[in-house]
Structures are given as structure tokens and as C-alpha cells.
Amino acid sequence: MLCILAVAALVAGCGSNGPTASQAITLSAAPEAPSSPSPNPSPSPSVDPGTLPQTHVLPQADDPAFQAGVQELWNAIVQDDPSIALPFFFPKSAYLQVKAISNPSADYENRLIPWYKLDIEAAHALLGSNADSAQFVSVTVPKSQAEWIVPGVEYNKGSYYRVYGTRLDYSVNGHTASFGIFSLISWRGEWYIVHLGPSTRSTNKGIVYAPEG
Structure with missing residues (x-):
């Protein structure tokens, strides 16, 4: 397994241990559609949700927007x-609303987004030659x-829900493995990634x- 590096302080917090099965909501690769609409429907695709005010709605893992993400x-x-x-x-527009730091725009563009891209590339490298045959499980x-x-x-001036311990399971040639998503945070009742890898390096x-696996 590829184990990739880590550690220098970030604005968002530290991780926690993974959940037990009784604590977690699990999404499979082909989940059933929810029986009722989201309590906080997403705005029109033409509207940047980050320009709208925050809500105190806890996101649901079976929400279609989260599944698509x-x-x-x-x-x-x-x-x-x-x-x-x-x-x-x-x-980014939501990040500007919640972060009480001197230059949140630069932090977003010069730190958070580059790390996200690097972490995705690292996950691809973890799959290696198996990338084409790897299948999302849950x-x-x-x-x-x-x-x-x-x-x-x-370092916030605004609020959001934050959750540690999300895990993505995948299968390669019948073997199941997984990796963590360091933290998700909410905006208007939807989960978004803010740190795919650790928040310090x-x-x-x-x-x-x-x-794992």
C-alpha cells in the first residue's frame, strides 16, 4: 500500500478514529433513491450556493448531491x-463567509485547492496499475x-457541520480496500470535502x- 506523507498546521482541526457500523451511514455504489426530498434542496445550478446564507441543516449521506459528489x-x-x-x-464563496483569517481567498486558492488536487493524484498512485479495474463500493x-x-x-466567523472519519471503500480484482476522507463540512445542508488528506503536512x-486493505 502506498503510504503518503504528512504534517504542517492547517486552519481546520484534527482527525478522529473511524466510526463503528452502528454510528455510520453507508452509501453503496448503487443506492436506492430517498423516499422523500432533501430537507434543504440545492439551489438552481446557475446559482453559486456559497453566495447564499448558511443553514443549520445536518446533511444526509443518502442525498443525491452527496452521492454525485x-x-x-x-x-x-x-x-x-x-x-x-x-x-x-x-x-470558495462559502469559505470567504466562514473564515476569519487575513486572506481567505489566497488560503483557498494557494493551499486548500492545491492540496486537494495533490491528494487525488496520490490516491490515483495508490491504485497504480489497478486504476482502470478499480470499482467504487461504498x-x-x-x-x-x-x-x-x-x-x-x-478560525471561523461563521458556522458549519464538520465530520471526521468518512471512509471510501473500493474493490480491485475482488479485493476490498479503503481510505479515509479527512473531513467534510456542510453548506446549506450539503456535505463538501474540505480536506481529502490530513489538514496538516x-x-x-x-x-x-x-x-487500509
Whole structure:
């Protein structure tokens, strides 16, 4: 297994252990459609959700937007093309609303997005020659560990739900393995990635977080 590097302080917090089965919601590769609409429907695709005010709605892992985002992430990893998964990353306009740092725009563009791209490339390297045959199996979000982060915490002026411990399972030639998504945060009732790999690292290199199998 490829184990990739880590460690230099980030704005967002530290990780936690993975969830137990009883704590988590698991999404399979072909989930059933939810029986009722999302409690906070996404705005029109023409509207940048980050320009709208935050809501106190806890995201659901069976939400179609989240399912689509996970599939975008998986496709980006398999194809070694981070641009595919950029819509699944926390919106820049929302980041500007929540972060109380001197230059959140530069932090977003010069640190968060480059690390996200490097981490996707690192996950592709983890698959190696098996990338074309690797299959997405499921994603598990430990819903009970989601925490509402208030202003003044994590250098914030705004709030959001944050969850550690999400894991993505995949299969290669009948063998199942997984890796972690370091942290998801919410905007208007939807989960987005803010750190695919760890939120601290000492060098500007991609990191596959907690690979197993």
C-alpha cells in the first residue's frame, strides 16, 4: 500500500478514529433513491450556493448531491484528473463567509485547492496499475460524529457541520480496500470535502489518508 506523507498546521482541526457500523451511514455504489426530498434542496445550478446564507441543516449521506459528489471524486481518482472533483470541494464563496483569517481567498486558492488536487493524484498512485479495474463500493459517513462548529472555533466567523472519519471503500480484482476522507463540512445542508488528506503536512505533497486493505 502506498503510504503518503504528512504534517504542517492547517486552519481546520484534527482527525478522529473511524466510526463503528452502528454510528455510520453507508452509501453503496448503487443506492436506492430517498423516499422523500432533501430537507434543504440545492439551489438552481446557475446559482453559486456559497453566495447564499448558511443553514443549520445536518446533511444526509443518502442525498443525491452527496452521492454525485462522491462519484465525481472517485472518477477523478481513477482518471487522475482532479478537475472532475472540484464541484465536490467546499465552495470558495462559502469559505470567504466562514473564515476569519487575513486572506481567505489566497488560503483557498494557494493551499486548500492545491492540496486537494495533490491528494487525488496520490490516491490515483495508490491504485497504480489497478486504476482502470478499480470499482467504487461504498462511502460511510459517521453521522453521529458530526459537530456544529460555532464562530470563534477553527478560525471561523461563521458556522458549519464538520465530520471526521468518512471512509471510501473500493474493490480491485475482488479485493476490498479503503481510505479515509479527512473531513467534510456542510453548506446549506450539503456535505463538501474540505480536506481529502490530513489538514496538516510538512511538505507540499499529496497524502492518502489512513489507507487500509
